[in-house]
Amino acid sequence: MPKIVSARVIVTCPGRNFVTLKITCDDGTTGVGDATLNGRELSVASYLSDHVVPCLIGRDAHRIEDIWQYLYKGAYWRRGPVTMAAIAAVDTALWDIKGKLAGMPVYQLLGGAARDACMVYAHANGTTIEDTIAVARAEQARGYKAIRLQCGVPGLASTYGVAKHGARYEPADADLPSESVWSTEKYLRVVPELFRAAREAMGWDVHLLHDIHHRLTPIEAGRLGKALEPYNLFWIEDPTPAENQEAFKLIRHHTTTPIAVGEVFNSIWDAKDLIQNQLIDYIRATVVHAGGITHLRRIASLADLYQVRTGCHGATDLSPVAMAAALHFGLSVPNFGVQEHMPHTEETDAVFPHAYSFDDGMMHPGDAPGLGVDIDEDLAATYEYKRAYLPVARLEDGTLCNW
Numbered sequence: 001m002p003k004i005v006s007a008r009v010i011v012t013c014p015g016r017n018f019v020t021l022k023i024t025c026d027d028g029t030t031g032v033g034d035a036t037l038n039g040r041e042l043s044v045a046s047y048l049s050d051h052v053v054p055c056l057i058g059r060d061a062h063r064i065e066d067i068w069q070y071l072y073k074g075a076y077w078r079r080g081p082v083t084m085a086a087i088a089a090v091d092t093a094l095w096d097i098k099g100k101l102a103g104m105p106v107y108q109l110l111g112g113a114a115r116d117a118c119m120v121y122a123h124a125n126g127t128t129i130e131d132t133i134a135v136a137r138a139e140q141a142r143g144y145k146a147i148r149l150q151c152g153v154p155g156l157a158s159t160y161g162v163a164k165h166g167a168r169y170e171p172a173d174a175d176l177p178s179e180s181v182w183s184t185e186k187y188l189r190v191v192p193e194l195f196r197a198a199r200e201a202m203g204w205d206v207h208l209l210h211d212i213h214h215r216l217t218p219i220e221a222g223r224l225g226k227a228l229e230p231y232n233l234f235w236i237e238d239p240t241p242a243e244n245q246e247a248f249k250l251i252r253h254h255t256t257t258p259i260a261v262g263e264v265f266n267s268i269w270d271a272k273d274l275i276q277n278q279l280i281d282y283i284r285a286t287v288v289h290a291g292g293i294t295h296l297r298r299i300a301s302l303a304d305l306y307q308v309r310t311g312c313h314g315a316t317d318l319s320p321v322a323m324a325a326a327l328h329f330g331l332s333v334p335n336f337g338v339q340e341h342m343p344h345t346e347e348t349d350a351v352f353p354h355a356y357s358f359d360d361g362m363m364h365p366g367d368a369p370g371l372g373v374d375i376d377e378d379l380a381a382t383y384e385y386k387r388a389y390l391p392v393a394r395l396e397d398g399t400l401c402n403w
């Protein structure tokens with residue numbers, strides 16, 4: 001049996017912070033897992049180093065399910081983003097090891113390919129509607145079949161999803177949380193116009209998506225979903241905070257625009273009622289934040305019973321290790337919907353050499369044994385951790401609200 005002899009937590013910051021777990025077996029086989037939690041990276045690094053790694057040493061690396069259950073039930077304090085990101089990193093690294101020892105890419109261990117490749121969606125954002133559509137058309141020209149549109153809101157200095165001054169969009173942008181002002185009314189006026197103009201400019205043969213990012217009440221989300229129906233969106237995402245899964249009944253009552261939720265979910269329990277009551281159409285939980293490949297397969301299997309498809313989160317605060325694992329997962333599940341794809345910077349790609357590839361709007365994990373991704377530890381060591389927080393938002397009267 002491949003015995004775990006060491007596990008290292010590597011924190012690196014090639015332009016933004018990433019936390020990676022690297023497990024080594026007694027035969028020298030290694031596996032990697034992403035443990036990045038944007039804005040709270042060191043909490044997961046400590047959870048792994050101080051509380052998980054000591055329990056891994058000496059264990060059989062092949063016993064993925066047993067180790068998963070040991071870390072989940074054995075912690076007593078279950079669920080939550082820190083715990084489940086740590087478990088995810090261990091789980092993902094063990095699938096990497098199992099694939100390498102079997103001489104097979106992980107998707108083959110998960111039942112083989114259920115499709116040729118995974119459709120991915122690009123991000124297009126801009127200060128104005130015109131700027132946003134110009135970026136979207138460039139992504140369409142690159143081959144993307146699905147594009148998320150986010151534009152600035154007239155009267156607001158900044159808003160979620162829109163890069164400042166045309167820079168790359170990286171929300172964790174300051175040593176302490178930056179603050180932005182939010183107005184639902186101003187936002188609700190611009191979004192339908194954005195998609196009317198987008199359909200006029202881009203036609204109907206491209207999937208258009210939008211991330212509301214938890215900022216509306218259920219009735220406001222129902223209002224926006226209804227206003228967007230003429231533009232046939234692929235989905236509206238995170239229309240309202242999903243702690244209260246019941247709230248989605250109100251949105252469903254008012255609109256047929258498909259709904260995607262779940263990037264902040266970390267276990268099947270966060271999504272169970274949404275899925276079983278058909279309150280969503282896509283589940284966005286990810287390998288890195290929802291307990292790894294093992295747990296995400298459970299979520300996808302439950303979703304499949306209710307014709308809910310996957311639409312996993314894939315922003316640049318998920319490392320190439322997460323992207324590789326997401327593509328092995330996405331290639332293998334029967335109810336794959338779409339995979340988010342924000343290309344990482346060249347700096348990040350150099351730290352995380354990988355086998356996955358993009359071609360004509362689709363991505364494939366490659367056929368290297370395991371996940372087909374690694375971390376260049378020497379290069380990673382040259383990028384020191386730099387504290388960075390996600391922003392917070394306030395209403396125009398100063399009330400703290402959802403960013």
Ligand SMILES: O=C(O)[C@@H](O)[C@@H](O)[C@H](O)[C@H](O)CO
Pocket residue numbers: 038171211213237263313314315317340390
């Ligand atoms: O759908 C998305 O990609 C967003 O919701 C993310 O950009 C999210 O804001 C970040 O991942 C938070 O770290």
Ligand SMILES: [Mg+2]
Pocket residue numbers: 211213237238263
């Ligand atoms: Mg989102």
